[in-house]
Amino acid sequence: KQNYRIAVLPGDGIGPEVMAEAIKVLDAVQQKFGFTLDYQQYDVGGIAIDNHGEPLPPATLAGCEASDAILFGSVGGPKWEGLPPEKQPERGALLPLRGHFDLFCNLRPAKIHPGLESLAPLRADIAAAGFDVLCVRELTGGIYFGKPKGREGEGEDETGFDTMKYARKEVRRIAHIAFQAARGRGGVVTSVDKANVLATSILWREVVEEVAKDYPDVTLNHLYIDNATMQMLRYPAQFDVLLCGNLFGDILSDEAAMITGSMGLLPSASLNADDFGLYEPAGGSAPDIAGQGIANPVAQILSAAMLLRFSLKQEAAANAIDVAVSKALSEGYLTGELLPAEKRDQAKSTSQMGDFIAQAV
Amino acid sequence: KQNYRIAVLPGDGIGPEVMAEAIKVLDAVQQKFGFTLDYQQYDVGGIAIDNHGEPLPPATLAGCEASDAILFGSVGGPKWEGLPPEKQPERGALLPLRGHFDLFCNLRPAKIHPGLESLAPLRADIAAAGFDVLCVRELTGGIYFGKPKGREGEGEDETGFDTMKYARKEVRRIAHIAFQAARGRGGVVTSVDKANVLATSILWREVVEEVAKDYPDVTLNHLYIDNATMQMLRYPAQFDVLLCGNLFGDILSDEAAMITGSMGLLPSASLNADDFGLYEPAGGSAPDIAGQGIANPVAQILSAAMLLRFSLKQEAAANAIDVAVSKALSEGYLTGELLPAEKRDQAKSTSQMGDFIAQAV
């Protein structure tokens, strides 16, 4: 198949402007690699609340269902912060999409690009050792979706409760993905749990050990989440693939993203068993800089590359984008937030970045 | 009352050697401040497994019950790592002690001492902004102790599960402690939760808001745990008191400890409603350096100071120890791990540190 339909969900804040650059780059590769993309745009998040009264309107969901993949921008902003949790743009759009499409596999690469070490919040010698991890996070289980979840009791005895739970098969399928990914990278999986306290983690660890037997060429380590959070600061270069449940993956992938100091460069993919997926930048909607043409479109562009790779199996086109982005970064073609104060006048705009990368592919 | 009984649980690894220095310092203050301490020593952790077949033998628990406070060293080591989780030294000793004595309030101060900024794993400009936080962690609730917890089902459908839960009264009592602590510090409480996903966190946030009304002089902020983990790296100087449930407090207090880069200086206290408490260093048993006389006793000594302050109400004696420790650090009287490689020959031994501090009080 050489014609694909992409559901484009720009969302709020900088979402629309970085999305425009991702589309620019996708347009460039579709010509070159001989496939066509049909973009269908839908409201999501805050703008969907404003236009349709809910963060994930039925038309948006139907549009996603009719597509080969979802390219997601970012959602949220001060305007909608007062809403109850389940109505808020981020949570109200992302969790239902993950659940509806069974997007159990979340891939979040985070690395310090050569030349951008000084952006990392880490001590220079630690950042210089390098950092290049892939967080493989289970995304449709654990305490996010476990039942029962709610409230009971009265007065001061009223209790709020959530259930963390994993079945062997859920752990197994995400573990296989981590081990396969490690084969194509540094060959090390670090599984993160809290097996000294949680029954869920004891089962998690057992299954990960079983899966490891199928990958004798991959090294498996286990770390408790509290220790992992520390090791990530002490010696981040030790990590390759991090395998986590939903909650620990949420925490650790954000810590890893912050360690790079360049959130605007980090893409992510959320996949189901049929390689259908949702692709989105790791950063947020950054309402403070929206509309100024200064937002970094790279994370959105790299998310588009992941979409080509994982959902459309257009590996060559995906690689061309990755290479073009690396070229931009290594030539110092950067948006302002990646530049030291004294070089800010050399900052490229959102659309200049998109133009450069589209031309380079 | 001027005569107190202290249950001394040195444990494994460096536990016994740093404990000896804490006792040295306690001996010095009891003379000076006119009270007497009766130390009763008990096995705990790995050595208790070796001698009595379990990490927390009945005699140890009975000894703790008969005391005014527990001074705990550190437990664990490679010898006992193969044991099942609930039999392991750390988990098998600490969780039952916390549960048995209802030690719901865990206080973990973490700061970068002036002059020791270069130990922090953070970029120099970030560390230079300073870091001085108090983690107030709920310690007997949440997903650690929530029921049901266990396994069910067969084969690939077999599930491991845990329950996170908090009652209003549990949140309320720990929140009051955080707000009171903030009054004596920077006047800011940051409550950490995951209220966009967890029902427990929604209740947590409601109660914290209610408690905040009693402290109009204290500023309250809320952060999601994933964001808190990031902000701690980006701009740690923004934090004063961190208020967390059991699991998020485990993760965030360890991140905060690592940010100081000087784990050997950090004490902790775990208290119940009657101010009975267990006091222990934040770091582990460090079996790799045990018995060499090079371990830093400061965390154990500062834990003894917290014991005097919170359980024995001997504030003057506690302050004298804090001041003596600050004097040692500011005069560059340091154990080896706090010194740069080229100054390691100036390192003080474990007992030299203890002697200096005992003399200075």
Ligand SMILES: CC(C)[C@H](C(=O)O)[C@@H](O)C(=O)O
């Ligand atoms: C918005 C929120 C529900 C979400 C999560 O916790 O998974 C976000 O933090 C993320 O990591 O994508």
Ligand SMILES: CC(C)[C@H](C(=O)O)[C@@H](O)C(=O)O
């Ligand atoms: C040993 C373990 C059960 C414990 C915890 O998770 O609370 C430890 O990490 C701590 O923070 O004191």
